[in-house]
Amino acid sequence: MDKDFLDALLECLLDNIAEGVHVVDDRGVTLYYNPAMESLEGLNPKEVIATHLNRIFPKLKEENSTLLQALSTEKPIHRNLQNYSNYRGDRISANNSTYPIFVEGKVRGAIEISRPADQLPPVRSTDASPEESKKRIPHRYTFDSIIGSSELMRAAVNTAKKYALSDASVMIVGATGTGKELFAQSIHHASARRDRPFLAVDCGAIPESLLESILFGTVKGAFTGAQTMKGLFEQAQGGTLFLDEINSMSLEIQARLLRVLQEGYVRRLGGDQDIFVNVRILAATNISPLEQMKKGLLRQDLFYRLNVLRLDLPSLRQRPEDVRELSEHFLERFSKEADKDIRGFEPSLMEDLMHHEFRGNVRELRNIIESAVNLKEDAGSPLSLSDLPRHYFLEVDDHYISLYEEKKPLDVYLGEVEKSLIQLAYFKEKGNISRAASRLGISRQRLQYKLKIYEIK
Numbered sequence: 001m002d003k004d005f006l007d008a009l010l011e012c013l014l015d016n017i018a019e020g021v022h023v024v025d026d027r028g029v030t031l032y033y034n035p036a037m038e039s040l041e042g043l044n045p046k047e048v049i050a051t052h053l054n055r056i057f058p059k060l061k062e063e064n065s066t067l068l069q070a071l072s073t074e075k076p077i078h079r080n081l082q083n084y085s086n087y088r089g090d091r092i093s094a095n096n097s098t099y100p101i102f103v104e105g106k107v108r109g110a111i112e113i114s115r116p117a118d119q120l121p122p123v124r125s126t127d128a129s130p131e132e133s134k135k136r137i138p139h140r141y142t143f144d145s146i147i148g149s150s151e152l153m154r155a156a157v158n159t160a161k162k163y164a165l166s167d168a169s170v171m172i173v174g175a176t177g178t179g180k181e182l183f184a185q186s187i188h189h190a191s192a193r194r195d196r197p198f199l200a201v202d203c204g205a206i207p208e209s210l211l212e213s214i215l216f217g218t219v220k221g222a223f224t225g226a227q228t229m230k231g232l233f234e235q236a237q238g239g240t241l242f243l244d245e246i247n248s249m250s251l252e253i254q255a256r257l258l259r260v261l262q263e264g265y266v267r268r269l270g271g272d273q274d275i276f277v278n279v280r281i282l283a284a285t286n287i288s289p290l291e292q293m294k295k296g297l298l299r300q301d302l303f304y305r306l307n308v309l310r311l312d313l314p315s316l317r318q319r320p321e322d323v324r325e326l327s328e329h330f331l332e333r334f335s336k337e338a339d340k341d342i343r344g345f346e347p348s349l350m351e352d353l354m355h356h357e358f359r360g361n362v363r364e365l366r367n368i369i370e371s372a373v374n375l376k377e378d379a380g381s382p383l384s385l386s387d388l389p390r391h392y393f394l395e396v397d398d399h400y401i402s403l404y405e406e407k408k409p410l411d412v413y414l415g416e417v418e419k420s421l422i423q424l425a426y427f428k429e430k431g432n433i434s435r436a437a438s439r440l441g442i443s444r445q446r447l448q449y450k451l452k453i454y455e456i457k
């Protein structure tokens with residue numbers, strides 16, 4: 001085999017195998033990161049390649065980073081299950097095998113080969129009793145966990161506390177990371193059902209065909225391979241069921257759900273018995289329910305059944321006062337966890353945070369502070385802008401990042417953008433120059449001139 005063929009073979013192999021492959025050089029800087037690893041760890045090769053592992057996995061120290069260990073011990077490592085987080089705080093579970101790479105007897109780098117761990121159960125529970133389920137739950141939230149004394153946040157907490165005294169369904173609406181799960185758990189833990197199970201199911205993360213059996217249960221033989229199994233309604237008996245991302249539930253399941261709520265009985269798939277259930281429903285969505293109904297994605301009758309009590313959670317942008325309080329809270333928490341002495345925030349950093357957009361809301365703020373704490377080298381001083389992870393400053397579409405990396409002069413880009421917009425207007429207005437010009441807010445003459453120089457016909 002010649003070298004070109006070997007290179008092509010290697011590329012084809014690495015691009016297409018199911019295992020994740022991550023290669024670092026002898027310092028721990030990434031040289032190669034394949035597409036399977038990308039989907040496993042949720043990171044973009046652009047942010048990983050040429051970056052040191054410490055920056056990508058700020059929480060991984062040498063003693064638990066398999067790649068760094070393989071470099072220092074020069075021995076392979078086989079880990080059946082490794083749990084870790086990337087800098088965004090996304091949790092990753094994988095089975096990793098890691099090998100040092102020797103060239104002429106010297107370690108020149110290391111390679112990690114990963115397979116996803118068996119899927120975690122889709123259900124999250126804060127049920128106090130079984131040990132097993134306790135382990136699965138990283139947090140048990142109550143109203144005391146909620147930080148923020150802005151007007152908007154206080155109003156939301158007051159409303160939610162009233163809802164905890166009621167037994168009606170609640171519809172929680174808020175953008176990603178605004179605390180929907182936090183509020184749902186808090187309501188349950190302050191309600192009369194607090195000693196009964198709280199079960200959460202992410203309707204968007206479960207395939208349609210499974211969701212129905214998970215919610216309502218199955219009877220052996222209902223379909224090929226079906227076992228007799230209690231659904232979540234039965235498991236949550238007497239407690240609360242949190243239906244997260246209700247917007248991704250199909251219309252058929254919505255209809256079944258509505259029937260259960262109206263009648264108070266479930267029937268397992270393939271079963272013929274009606275089982276009485278007493279379960280309170282909290283539903284959450286990050287898209288306006290009115291929009292969803294307009295688009296025909298949410299049944300009106302179900303919406304009105306769930307929206308008896310309504311809780312709208314404000315985005316972080318709407319309550320900059322809370323940014324300070326949340327930042328201080330997270331700084332204290334993460335510096336304690338990392339055992340680092342960090343003396344508050346530099347004023348310029350706080351100023352910047354207060355004006356940041358935070359599209360990921362509180363979750364984003366939390367992850368930024370967590371990364372900054374882990375990246376900070378000189379303890380004993382306040383946190384400053386230079387401690388923040390790079391992605392904080394890069395709130396730019398991937399599209400623009402790739403344009404940027406093409407290294408073209410600005411005028412060339414702008415010309416390309418202009419040409420595409422003019423082409424689009426010209427096409428949409430079916431070649432009518434007056435209408436296209438008015439659409440673009442320029443004169444006919446100017447448009448004609450541009451059509452000529454860009455050779456648009």
Ligand SMILES: Nc1ncnc2c1ncn2[C@@H]1O[C@H](COP(=O)(O)OP(=O)(O)OP(=O)(O)O)[C@@H](O)[C@H]1O
Pocket residue numbers: 145146147148174175176177178179180181182183286362363366
């Ligand atoms: N007011 C708050 N005080 C303290 N922590 C908060 C607050 N709001 C959110 N958080 C934290 O932010 C993170 C995201 O919150 P949560 O999971 O409840 O958001 P969500 O609205 O369910 O987001 P998604 O739509 O993405 O599922 C969690 O770690 C939570 O603890």
Ligand SMILES: [Mg+2]
Pocket residue numbers: 180181244
């Ligand atoms: Mg959530």
